[in-house]
Amino acid sequence: MMKKMELIFVPVPAIGHLVSTVEFAKLLVGRDDRFSVTLLIMKLPIEHSAVTNYIHSVSASLSGSIRFVHLPEPDSDSSNSNPSSSSPSVLVHNMIEKQKPLVRDAVHQLTRSESGQLAGIVFDMICPSIVDVATELGVPSYVFFTSSAACLALMFHLQTLKDHQGVDITEFADSDAELVVPGFVNSVPARVLPAGAVDKEGGGSMTFLNRVRRFREAKGILVNTFMELESHAINSFVDGKTPPIYTVGPLLNLHNADNQKQDGDLDVIQWLDDQPTSSVVFLCFGSGGAFHMDQIKEIAIGLENSGHRFLWTLRRPPPKGKIAMPSDYVNLEEVLPEGFLDRTSKIGKIIGWAPQTAILAHSAIGGFISHCGWNSTLESIWYGVPVATWPMYAEQQLNAFQIVKELEIGVEIRLDYKKDTSDIVNAQEIGSRIRSLMEDSNDIKINRAKMKEKCMKALMEGGSSNSSLQDLIGDMITNIS
Numbered sequence: 025m026m027k028k029m030e031l032i033f034v035p036v037p038a039i040g041h042l043v044s045t046v047e048f049a050k051l052l053v054g055r056d057d058r059f060s061v062t063l064l065i066m067k068l069p070i071e072h073s074a075v076t077n078y079i080h081s082v083s084a085s086l087s088g089s090i091r092f093v094h095l096p097e098p099d100s101d102s103s104n105s106n107p108s109s110s111s112p113s114v115l116v117h118n119m120i121e122k123q124k125p126l127v128r129d130a131v132h133q134l135t136r137s138e139s140g141q142l143a144g145i146v147f148d149m150i151c152p153s154i155v156d157v158a159t160e161l162g163v164p165s166y167v168f169f170t171s172s173a174a175c176l177a178l179m180f181h182l183q184t185l186k187d188h189q190g191v192d193i194t195e196f197a198d199s200d201a202e203l204v205v206p207g208f209v210n211s212v213p214a215r216v217l218p219a220g221a222v223d224k225e226g227g228g229s230m231t232f233l234n235r236v237r238r239f240r241e242a243k244g245i246l247v248n249t250f251m252e253l254e255s256h257a258i259n260s261f262v263d264g265k266t267p268p269i270y271t272v273g274p275l276l277n278l279h280n281a282d283n284q285k286q287d288g289d290l291d292v293i294q295w296l297d298d299q300p301t302s303s304v305v306f307l308c309f310g311s312g313g314a315f316h317m318d319q320i321k322e323i324a325i326g327l328e329n330s331g332h333r334f335l336w337t338l339r340r341p342p343p344k345g346k347i348a349m350p351s352d353y354v355n356l357e358e359v360l361p362e363g364f365l366d367r368t369s370k371i372g373k374i375i376g377w378a379p380q381t382a383i384l385a386h387s388a389i390g391g392f393i394s395h396c397g398w399n400s401t402l403e404s405i406w407y408g409v410p411v412a413t414w415p416m417y418a419e420q421q422l423n424a425f426q427i428v429k430e431l432e433i434g435v436e437i438r439l440d441y442k443k444d445t446s447d448i449v450n451a452q453e454i455g456s457r458i459r460s461l462m463e464d465s466n467d468i469k470i471n472r473a474k475m476k477e478k479c480m481k482a483l484m485e486g487g488s489s490n491s492s493l494q495d496l497i498g499d500m501i502t503n504i505s
Contacts, residue, residue, distance in 0.1 A: 028060045028089075028140035029504070032131055033168070034147040034154050036120075037065050039074045039311050040399050041148055041170050044248050046082060046090075047275040048168065053089040056497050060089040060140065064130050066123045067097045072349050074311060074377065085279075095130060098122040111219075111226030112417075115347070117235075120151045128157045135161070143504050146246070152238030164243040164503040171398045173249045173257040173269065174426050175218075175419050177207025180266055182221055183236040193233075194224035207257035210429050215440040216421040240267065243503050244496065248273035248398065250482035250489045253405070253431070253475065270496040271489050274402040274479055278381060289379040292335070293386065299333055302390035305458055306409075307336040308378050309395040312443075313416045314341035314350035319448055320359045326454025328364065332462050333371045335389075337378040352376030384409050391461040393437065396423040408476035410434060410468050412461045416443040433471045435461050 031052070035045040049061040065079065079092055099122070135142050144164040147154035149171070158165035169176055181203075185191040196203070196214040203212045220228040239245060244267050251258055251271050261269045296304065307323070309315075315323070320338065327334050338356065342348035356374055357365065365374075380400065383389060384407040392409045394400050395416045401423055404411050411434035413424035421442070427434035437457045438449060460466075482489040 028138075029058050029143035029501070030134070030138055030140045031059060031061050031143050031500075032134065032145045033061055033063045034127055034145065034151050035063060035065075035168070036116075036148045036150050037068060037072075037075050039072060039078060040397055041150070042075060042078065043277045044170050044273075044275040044399060045148070045168055046086075047277055048246065048248075048272055049090050050086070051272070051275070051493065052497070053087060055493060057089070059143070059497075061091075062134060063090070063092050064127055065092055065094045066120075066126070067095060068119055070347055070349065072311065093130060093134070095123065095126045098126060111223045111228030111231075113220035113223070113228040113231050114226055116150060117231045121153060123151075124153055124157065127154055128160070131157055131161065141504065143500055144243070149235070149239075152235050155238050155241050159241075164500070165241070166500075167239050167242045167245040167267075169245055169247045171248070171419050172401075172423060172426060173247050173254040173261075173271065174207050174430065175398075175422055176245065176247060176269075177257045177260050178205050178212065178217070178422065179221075179232075179236045179239075181205045181207070182217075183233050186233055187237075194222050194229045197222035197224065207260040208426075208430060209256055212422075212425065213440070216425040218419045218422060219417065219442065242267050244268045244270055244499060246270045246272050246496065248275045248402065250274060250479060250487075251492075252478035252482060252488060256430075268499065271482075271492045272496065273489060274406055274482070276381065276399070276403055276406055278385075278406075289382065292373070292375055292379065293382060295373050296335070296383070296386045296388040299388040301387050302462075304333045304335050304388045305330070305391040305393060305462060306383055306389050307334065307393040308380055308383075308400070309337065309339075309414065309416060310397045310400065311349060313395045314339045316341065317359050321361055322448060322451045323454055324360050324364050325451035326458065327372065328368055329451060329455040330458040330462075332390075332458055333388075334368075334373075335383065336372065336374045337376065338374050339376060391458070393458070393461070396420040396427060398423060401427060402479075405433070405472070405475050405479050408472050410461055410466075410472055412437045412457050414438055414449070415441055431471070431475070433468055433475060435468060 033045055035042050053059050142163050144166055145158040146166045146168050149167055149169045155165045182193050186193055196217055199214045201214040205212045221232045223229050249271050250273050339350035340353050341350055381403055384403050389409055392404050393412045393414055396413050411427055413427055413434055414437045415421040415424040421440050424439045428436045481487050
């Protein structure tokens with residue numbers, strides 16, 4: 025019997041990163057049964073029930089070639105600096121650094137106990153220091169990049185500006201500069217750059233640049249995208265100055281769209297079943313998206329005035345200064361305009377945590393107001409649902425710019441909105457953008473329909489992502505032989 029080639033994956037245990045990682049593992053072992061995958065699950069201080077539930081539900085359905093190994097908690101470090109003085113990216117970096125010895129121990133233990141050959145370590149884009157573990161063991165390492173190829177192109181460009189041209193990229197923060205970036209057709213406004221990239225005060229920019237430098241040490245970068253969506257960005261990497269880029273997407277958990285198990289999910293789907301085709305605008309802002317009360321009221325008034333049916337995922341932000349995920353409201357009336365629920369009871373529904381893929385898959389959905397997380401962007405393309413952009417954090421502003429300006433498959437509510445800002449999008453603007461989004465005959469819907477078809481073809485036999493995966497498998501085997 026032939027020895028298995030073992031790949032160890034080190035994902036970030038956040039739902040937006042973990043789902044696409046598991047989908048890639050399934051794709052890989054499904055394509056080539058010589059591979060087996062072990063996912064090392066870190067324990068982070070921010071626990072999210074969606075992650076726990078997801079691992080529990082998916083474990084039962086996975087083949088024996090994929091397994092989860094849960095790492096122990098890292099030693100607490102009382103010498104840690106004040107979290108409030110660091111940017112989110114620095115805090116995450118520090119958390120991952122504490123995990124490195126645990127990852128190293130787990131890899132050593134797995135390699136001792138397994139009869140197969142260790143083919144490499146695949147680490148999340150937020151965990152690049154794990155490359156050190158691979159280097160120590162003398163095995164190849166690969167970056168799993170959960171955002172767009174355009175975002176990757178921007179990251180390499182900013183690092184080049186800093187390291188080869190001496191540009192202080194933190195000077196772009198809050199500036200009106202326009203950057204000419206390889207990988208983008210249009211010049212990129214500085215206001216849509218990821219906040220971490222230009223953060224001077226909390227040290228985020230240094231962390232951001234170090235992350236990109238480590239990418240260059242990998243044997244390859246696996247990107248959750250497909251050639252037809254981002255050909256301009258992907259073709260910008262052919263200069264040989266980066267590791268090989270493999271487009272392996274879209275990596276989507278479509279199983280949830282067809283298989284609803286929770287009563288609350290069924291209630292939402294049953295409500296959508298009663299709505300006319302393409303009549304409902306869906307508002308959802310990701311696992312970390314939540315607004316303060318003043319903005320919630322403007323959204324409510326805008327929805328009511330738009331005249332359109334709506335399904336709104338409304339969640340409570342964590343207490344100020346506390347690192348936690350948003351939670352569901354117990355009493356919606358405390359944050360909504362008086363009488364809103366009664367007046368909209370026949371045309372609207374407000375929910376907490378949403379089964380997003382199942383909702384986007386439903387024929388009643390005609391538009392999607394989104395935080396523009398990359399997974400949500402790919403899901404909306406797969407299901408052909410037009411998007412109105414309302415980014416919140418991380419690289420979502422850049423994704424919004426790409427959706428509206430580069431790809432022309434969405435309308436703009438905001439491109440540069442940032443979570444925890446004092447900026448308020450008023451009800452009139454929201455209502456106007458919803459009407460624009462839901463118009464029957466616009467170019468965006470035509471562009472969406474074309475891209476939906478290309479998206480599905482990419483994964484088929486002979487498709488661009490299918491071929492890229494085959495190239496990756498060939499290179500992985502070459503890299504260990």
